Amino acid sequence: MEKKKLTIHLKVWRQKDADSKGKFVSYTVNDVNPDMSFLEMLDVLNEELIKKDEEPIEFDNDCREGICGMCGSVINGTAHGPQSGMTTCDVRMRMFKDGETIVVEPFRARAFPVIKDLAVDRSALDRIMSKGGYTSVRTGGVPEALSLPVPKPNADEAMDMAACIGCGACVAACPNASAALFVGAKVSHLALLPQGRPEAARRVERMVAQMDEEGFGACSNHGECEAVCPKEISITAIGRMRREYLRAMFK
Amino acid sequence: MRFKMILASSLSKKIYMSIAGLVWSAFLLVHLLGNLQLLNPDRDPFNKYSYFLTHQTGEFIYLAEFLLAFFLITHFLYAIWVQIGNWRARPQGYSMVRWAKNTSKRSLGSVTMIYTGALVLIFLVLHLIHFKYGEVVYYTPKGYTYQIRDMYFTVMEFFRNPVNVFFYVAVMVLLGFHLSHGAWSAFQSLGLSGKRFTPFIYTIGVLFAIVVAVGFVFLPLWIYFTRGGAL
Ligand code: HEM
Ligand code: SF4
Ligand code: FES
Numbered sequence: 322m323e324k325k326k327l328t329i330h331l332k333v334w335r336q337k338d339a340d341s342k343g344k345f346v347s348y349t350v351n352d353v354n355p356d357m358s359f360l361e362m363l364d365v366l367n368e369e370l371i372k373k374d375e376e377p378i379e380f381d382n383d384c385r386e387g388i389c390g391m392c393g394s395v396i397n398g399t400a401h402g403p404q405s406g407m408t409t410c411d412v413r414m415r416m417f418k419d420g421e422t423i424v425v426e427p428f429r430a431r432a433f434p435v436i437k438d439l440a441v442d443r444s445a446l447d448r449i450m451s452k453g454g455y456t457s458v459r460t461g462g463v464p465e466a467l468s469l470p471v472p473k474p475n476a477d478e479a480m481d482m483a484a485c486i487g488c489g490a491c492v493a494a495c496p497n498a499s500a501a502l503f504v505g506a507k508v509s510h511l512a513l514l515p516q517g518r519p520e521a522a523r524r525v526e527r528m529v530a531q532m533d534e535e536g537f538g539a540c541s542n543h544g545e546c547e548a549v550c551p552k553e554i555s556i557t558a559i560g561r562m563r564r565e566y567l568r569a570m571f572k
Numbered sequence: 573m574r575f576k577m578i579l580a581s582s583l584s585k586k587i588y589m590s591i592a593g594l595v596w597s598a599f600l601l602v603h604l605l606g607n608l609q610l611l612n613p614d615r616d617p618f619n620k621y622s623y624f625l626t627h628q629t630g631e632f633i634y635l636a637e638f639l640l641a642f643f644l645i646t647h648f649l650y651a652i653w654v655q656i657g658n659w660r661a662r663p664q665g666y667s668m669v670r671w672a673k674n675t676s677k678r679s680l681g682s683v684t685m686i687y688t689g690a691l692v693l694i695f696l697v698l699h700l701i702h703f704k705y706g707e708v709v710y711y712t713p714k715g716y717t718y719q720i721r722d723m724y725f726t727v728m729e730f731f732r733n734p735v736n737v738f739f740y741v742a743v744m745v746l747l748g749f750h751l752s753h754g755a756w757s758a759f760q761s762l763g764l765s766g767k768r769f770t771p772f773i774y775t776i777g778v779l780f781a782i783v784v785a786v787g788f789v790f791l792p793l794w795i796y797f798t799r800g801g802a803l
Contacts, residue, residue, distance in 0.1 A: 345667070395668075397668060398668035398669045398670030399670045399671075403670075424668045426666055426667065429662055429664055429665065429666055430662055431660065431661050431662060432661070494672060496658070496683060497657075497661055498658075498661035499582070499658075499661070529577075529582070530577060533582050536660070536661060537582075537661055538657055538658040538660075538661030538662070539582035539583075539585060539586055539654050539657060539658060540586065541586075541654075541658070541682065541685070542677065542753070542756075542757040542760045542761065543678040543682050543683070544677035545672050545678050547674075547676065548672035548673065548675050548676035555767070556765070556770070557765050557766055559765070560760055560763050560764065560765025560766065561763070561765075562583075562763075563583055563587070563760075563761065563762065564763035565763075566583045566763070567587070567763055569573055570573050
């Protein structure tokens with residue numbers, strides 16, 4: 322059965338580059354297939370814009386299946402759109418009503434300067450990673466499977482933490498533009514595993530210092546991050562980061 | 573860890589705020605329990621308690637006052653510092669914000685902390701002026717050979733005025749909002765969190781806020797309606 326096509330009104334944030342002032346521009350997209358993804362709808366709009374010789378809307382994306390962490394916009398006031406546990410590329414047009422106006426804004430934070438339109442520069446997160454989101458290299462052959470026992474609960478929790486794709490939605494949703502959930506996930510992931518323990522104190526200290534350096538806010542425990550995180554990473558990650566930090570304080 | 577980081581990192585700031593906030597929360601509970609003696613029609617127990625605290629605990633009272641002042645100032649200064657940093661972290665705000673609900677703990681209390689806190693601070697200064705440094709009346713309790721301050725009388729007089737009652741009730745409601753987020757948040761800021769512990773402490777925090785706010789709202793109203801003001 323043919324599904325009813327939607328008419329969608331958009332208010333999209335257009336900004337030439339980091340230094341110019343941006344503004345909202347309204348567009349209407351007709352005949353939107355409800356099974357389209359949100360980004361496909363933007364593709365359709367961009368094709369129309371190109372045909373009319375206008376600048377297409379710039380937005381980040383890559384895998385379009387919720388695993389790479391490249392996409393990210395604030396859709397109708399919520400990072401990654403209205404449903405929890407999703408990336409922007411997971412958003413489907415059937416989640417909107419026919420004739421609805423959708424407001425699309427970039428992730429906003431001092432640490433995430435706009436590159437163009439909806440694309441923002443999230444390299445601040447990479448610089449935090451470079452301060453300790455790794456274990457120092459160990460050379461040699463592949464170790465014997467059971468030579469380094471990891472308790473099953475730790476392995477599970479470390480895996481949950483490792484699910485972070487570095488999309489930055491936690492920063493975007495946080496009233497303080499804090500990166501605590503991202504850093505919490507990275508610190509927790511390695512702190513839970515024996516391979517990460519030796520450098521745990523140094524890691525949390527350096528990553529937190531870099532996080533502050535980048536101009537992210539402090540965590541006020543509002544918990545918006547957890548609610549928008551596409552990987553549903555719990556704020557207990559932030560709790561663990563703080564425990565690791567307290568340990569490091571007394572070192 | 574470097575000294576500067578221990579004092580000034582985003583995580584440290586919240587650690588000190590939470591310790592100071594918890595000390596004050598504990599004090600509020602003790603203060604409320606002590607004040608329940610105002611419900612007693614006999615003025616002696618409340619006045620003797622007040623006299624005991626101020627005159628019979630030796631140096632302890634000075635230590636306690638110093639610590640409370642110290643923690644309040646710490647909490648206040650870090651609050652301003654944290655809040656300014658948080659505002660600066662997003663120079664251009666969103667034109668549309670829709671709270672994510674789901675598991676989010678964002679609430680009216682959590683987004684107004686700096687305002688409820690600031691009003692509580694103004695209140696605390698006035699509160700000291702009203703009572704600690706307020707009108708001093710002496711009397712001799714039954715069985716005493718010397719005079720002590722009749723604090724009970726000062727309180728009863730103060731709450732005959734409906735304006736005072738309204739002001740106290742209003743600020744105590746705001747304090748309730750501050751604690752509705754603050755109490756559990758302090759534990760989370762100290763890293764005391766977990767899959768089972770977090771929902772537990774969140775509930776306890778909200779209950780604590782309700783008990784403190786309802787208690788402090790009830791006292792002035794009760795005095796007003798049973799001891800004169802409204803009669
Ligand atoms: C009776 C007095 C007060 C009590 C019992 C109290 C209690 C608390 C508690 C327990 C927290 C949570 C701390 C944390 O999560 O680390 C908190 C947070 C906060 N308090 Fe207070 N507080 C009081 C007075 C004040 C004052 C005078 C201010 C000054 C403006 C203030 C401003 C704040 C702010 C802004 C926060 C949130 C900080 C953040 O997470 O970003 N409070 N308070
Ligand atoms: S914690 Fe969640 S919201 Fe934040 S960067 Fe990682 S995946 Fe994205
Ligand atoms: S495009 Fe890869 S997660 Fe959305």
